[in-house]
């Protein structure tokens with residue numbers, strides 16, 4: 001059951017696609033006092049949600065602010081990352097969900113100020129608030145209802161489930177060809193190579209550097225022949241430069257965000273001075289979206305949208321003020337206060353709140369112009385929506401890969417997200433793990449972190465361990481920053497280990513793709529905390545480093561250096577699978593409870609849940625070559641030998657959009673005596689490789 005409450009004059013975010021009449025009675029659960037919502041939190045009640053945020057799966061104990069930010073310091077004490085996902089789930093004996101559809105700054109103080117209080121504070125009270133409860137009292141049911149409210153999650157092309165290599169630092173066509181060749185030489189599968197900002201002509205969106213990439217269509221075609229897709233980056237800011245058509249057109253049509261007096265706002269990003277397209281204006285959005293055609297026409301079929309919080313290095317106005325103030329300090333004795341002030345002048349140039357208050361959007365549809373800070377969290381969403389809507393128009397029958405850095409709930413219908421500028425830190429591997437279920441709750445299914453870590457220097461063991469988790473995340477991309485240690489998998493000494501782990505991804509593909517599609521089409525979670533699958537197990541909600549993935553798997557990644565195993569909690573009996581690659585699958589039945597499970601550096605462990613089965617394909621060099629008609633299956637009936645394991649496999653060509661065609665479904669049954677049957681229009685050969693007996 002969904003109840004909607006409206007306050008003030010909410011800005012239409014289009015996050016919710018169903019219509020709910022606003023309730024007139026008073027809000028349940030919460031008291032409203034002095035501009036905040038208060039809810040007393042019983043001591044043992046976990047709180048879930050918030051999508052892309054720091055800290056645990058259980059979000060209690062910290063204060064989180066929805067304020068899309070380009071902040072590369074993802075610390076425990078960070079308040080905001082790139083996304084604003086205002087959905088919370090309060091657990092306990094009568095759980096409920098709350099979604100606050102509000103595009104401005106919003107704080108969730110979840111037992112930070114006072115341990116037993118949830119305090120939610122929006123900057124203004126122009127918002128819609130939804131309370132979701134379900135009769136069965138299940139967290140999964142509440143998430144399901146929420147996901148139906150916000151609409152179907154984005155579905156990428158199947159190749160986007162392959163392994164991708166990226167680096168900010170590939171500067172030329174030769175660099176790209178070299179990456180492809182080296183992966184081939186190392187016999188490691190690869191489906192995508194990403195182009196970062198250097199492919200552009202002076203960081204100008206929708207241009208290609210003639211000098212560095214003289215023939216992108218040919219390069220794209222050559223790569224496709226090897227089964228590799230090129231995925232260029234698009235930035236939010238448009239360079240101010242005479243003669244640059246995107247700039248000139250945008251200016252002429254009035255499509256850039258403007259200051260109060262109507263002059264286009266000048267901020268700086270990569271290209272230096274830039275304007276920001278008014279992504280909230282439907283005409284500007286369509287105009288910007290249609291620009292992607294330039295690259296689609298070159299044979300490109302995937303993009304990533306960056307810097308769309310939007311990140312602003314400095315505004316022209318502020319920069320001038322800072323220069324004046326700095327000049328005035330010259331020659332003075334800088335005591336501590338003055339020195340602090342001096343340093344802060346330059347240090348607060350980037351992403352300054354004052355700048356976000358200095359420009360406006362014209363949202364059209366009869367709505368008055370609105371100051372950016374009031375709708376700040378919608379910018380990245382609408383940039384990605386611009387692309388998504390244009391793709392529907394330009395390529396109605398084809399799926400295009402799209403993921404964004406900044407997001408708001410609603411954007412999950414148009415693209416995925418990557419988890420931004422993490423560091424090559426073990427703690428960021430764990431953070432990646434914890435974020436996955438929170439994002440699933442909010443509809444962001446196509447997601448993953450920069451494997452190996454973006455900033456700072458990675459190490460071979462970190463990359464390997466991270467890949468051992470990354471082979472389970474829909475977006476599986478190795479990405480790193482300019483100036484850091486190069487981290488392509490072929491650069492390290494234990495190539496066999498890395499190769500085998502990457503190849504495992506391709507064995508898992510039929511399952512991962514099937515689970516992804518079912519989660520998208522049925523509005524369910526892809527990754528879930530243990531407590532969601534085992535609601536009556538009091539220990540399950542204590543587990544912060546194990547996840548359920550789809551219906552059959554429980555993951556227990558190793559995320560510590562110099563360890564050759566880990567403790568795992570099993571809410572019920574499960575089958576342990578230990579593997580160092582496709583040719584090495586070992587099985588062990590495990591009872592419920594606590595176990596220490598060995599996992600050497602080159603090995604990964606995962607668990608098949610009782611009564612479930614896991615289909616596995618042969619490894620392949622790319623997604624195109626994964627053959628889902630010949631499968632092995634691990635089936636674990638548990639100790640009940642009369643049980644049957646059944647699995648509904650979703651498979652399609654991976655490009656078209658006839659998602660609901662019944663021919664995509666096959667149902668596999670495996671009995672404890674090894675009898676296999678498969679219903680469905682596709683022919684499949686299924687060989688059990690483990691059955692509990």
Ligand code: MIG
Nearest residue numbers: 168196197306405420421481
């Ligand atoms: O401020 O395009 O998060 O993935 O490599 C850096 C360069 C701008 C930030 C992205 C990162 C990308 C980088 N970009």
